[in-house]
Amino acid sequence: MTDTVAVTIQRGAAGETPRDDIFTVPYREGMSLLDALIWIRAHADPTLAFRYSCINANSCKECVVSVEGRTEYACTTRLTGGAVSVRPIGNKRLLRDLATDTVPPKEKFAAQD
C-alpha cells in the first residue's frame, strides 16, 4: 500500500486558462477525497477553493466535483492510494478551482433585485 496519494486538481477562476496542479497528500486508511482537499488547503496551498460543509455525514450535498470524469461527492469518494484527478463539475458556472455556482437560483443574491 502507498503512503501518499497524488491528487491532480484543475485550478483557476472563470475566464482564466485552467491549469493542473498536483499535490502529494499523506494517505490514511479509509480517507476520503474531501479529507485530502482539506489537508491540501491547511498544509500545502491555502488558496485552493472547494465547497463542503458536513464533512462526514454526506447530508449537505455541497461537495460535488468531477472525479476521473464522474460526478461524485468528495466526502464519499474514498481514496485508495496511488493517484486521483479532480475537476469542477461542468454543468454549473465556475467560480474558482473546484467551487462552482451550485446555489439554487431562488437563494441567490441576484434574486434580491
Next chain:
Amino acid sequence: MADADTHLETDVLVVGAGGAGMYAAIAAARGGARVLLLDKSLVGRGGATIMAQMTVAVAMGEQAPDHWTRHHADTLTAGRGLCDEVLAALLCREGPDRIREMDEWGVGWTREDGHLKQVMAPGHDRPRCVFVDFLNTGPAVAKTLRGKVAKTDGITRVSNLSVTSLVTHDGRVAGAVALDLAKGNPVTIAAGAVVLAAGGLTRLYRRNSASVNMGGESYALALDAGASLIDMEFVQFFPIGHLAPRLVGMDPIMWDPFRYKLGGRLLNGNMEEFIHHYGATDSGAYTAPRDVTSYAIVREVAAGRGSPHGGAYLSFEHIGEAALRDAFGPVIDRLARNGIDLAQGPVEVAPIAHYHMGGIRVDERMASDVPGLYAAGEAVGGANGANRLSGNAITEALVFGEVAGRNAARDRIAPVWDAAWAEKAVSDITRLSMPIDTASGPAFGILFSELQNLLWDKVGLSRDEQRLTAALSRIRNMRSVDLPALHPRDSGPFAMGVQEWFDLRAALATAEAITVSALNRTESRGAHQREDMPATDPAQAHNQRIRRAGDDELVLDTIPVRRATIDTVSRGAAE
C-alpha cells in the same frame, strides 16, 4: 470611508437557516414581516439540523400516555439543577404543536398501528421520541422546512452570505454586515429586528460531530453586540461517537439509534461491561445518561482499559444479521460499503463534542439583553442546564425558532440605517480581501487545529485549574498576536481565507468565554467535570453570565436560576 457595494433592507433579519432559523423566518412572515433569511452555507443544509439522524423528544402521548410536565421534569433532572425552568417549560409545552405542524407539512414521522411511533431514549421516563426512518429525521425536518420557507410569501432566502458582525446603534440592533462568499464583497443589511440562529460551537473541539459551520459564531456575534451569554462551560460530549474503523459518508453519532432500537453492549478493551462501576446501568438497555457514559469511557481509557484507538467497543454481534437488517435496512449496506459488518465484530466508539447547552441569554420571548436582538436554537443557553436530555435539541430549535420569529415580527421597528454605524465591520472585510504577495505569517489551518487540540485537551471532558489557566492564556495570546497576523492568501471569488479569518476570530472569542466560565465553576456538575473539584457544590446551583466590558474584556457574574412552578408556566401560556 469603506462603503459596502450592496445594501439590503428588511423588517426581520434571520441569521442562520437551520431548523431554528427556518422556523423563525416562517413565524416572522406569518406575523406580517418581510423576512431576509441568510446562511453562510446553503439554506437548510449547512448546520446541525440536516445532520441529525435520530430523534425528537416531545410529549405527544401517542405511544404511551404522557404530559408535557413529565417531559419538563425529566429535562430538569438531566439539567442538574441549572435549567432555566421557564425556557424548559416553553420547550416541552410547545413541542407537540411544532411536531403536529411539521406533520401537516408532510415531514413523515414514522407511524405504527395508526399512531406516531415514539421510542425510549436515555433520561426519559417513557417512550417519548419521534423520528423519521431510516436515520432520516434531520434530513426530513430540513427538507420540510426548506419547502415551507420557499412557499411562504415574504421570505427572501440568500445562501453563501455570511454575517460577520451585528450592527448596533443607541444600544439597539440595527442590522448586520455580511460577506458575500461568491464574490468576496461586504454587504450591509438594515433590519427592524434580528434573530440570531447561527447554531452551536462543537467545531472548536478536535473530536466533534460538527459541520464546518458550527464554530461558535452565534455566541461571538452576540457578545460583540452587547448581549450576555450563560452556562458557557457546559459543552455536551456525545459518549459513543464513531472512532474506528474510518467511517465515510455517515454521521459519526449514528450509533445512538442502533442502541435505542437494539440495545447493544458497551465493552472496555478487555471486553467487559463497565458502566455499572460508574453508578449507572447499561447492560443491553440504553439508559445511562450521556455525561456518565462519556466520563466512564474516558476513565476506562485512562486506566489502560481502552479499545485500540482509545475508546470503547460497541458490539451488536449477539443481535444477529436478520434483526440488524430488519431494524436498519439500507443503513446496513452503507456500513458494508465502509467495511463494517456488525454481525461479525464490534466497532470502536469514544466521546465526541456534540452540542452546547450554554448560549445567548434570552427571556421567554427569545429576546436577548439587546433590544431588537432575538436568538433561537442551539444559539440559546439555559433550557437544558448542565446536561441536555437526548432529543431535546431539535424540539428546542423548532419551538424557540417559532417564538423568536413571532416576537421579532411583533416588536420590530421600521429599519433605520447610517453607513457610519457599519464602517468598521465593512472595512474589516475590505482589508482582508486585498490580496497580499507574501506567503509568510501564520496559516489558518495550523492555528485552527491548534485551538481544537487545546480545547480538547484542556477545556474538554475533564478539566482542572492548571490546564484551564494554560488554555486561557494561549487563547488570549492567539487573539492578540496570531489573529492580527493572519492574512488570507486567497482573494476574489470563493476566497475561503476571508471567511476563515472571521471563523478564527469567532472561535477564539467563544473559546475564551467557555474557558473563563469553566475556570470559575469550581465544582463538577453535568457536562462540566473538574478533576480537581470532583464534587457537586450545592452553593453553586446558579448560572454564570458573561458579557463584554469595553472592547475586549469579559466580565462574569452569577445569577440565580430562573425557577417556575408548573402553575406559573401554564398561566404564562395563556398570555
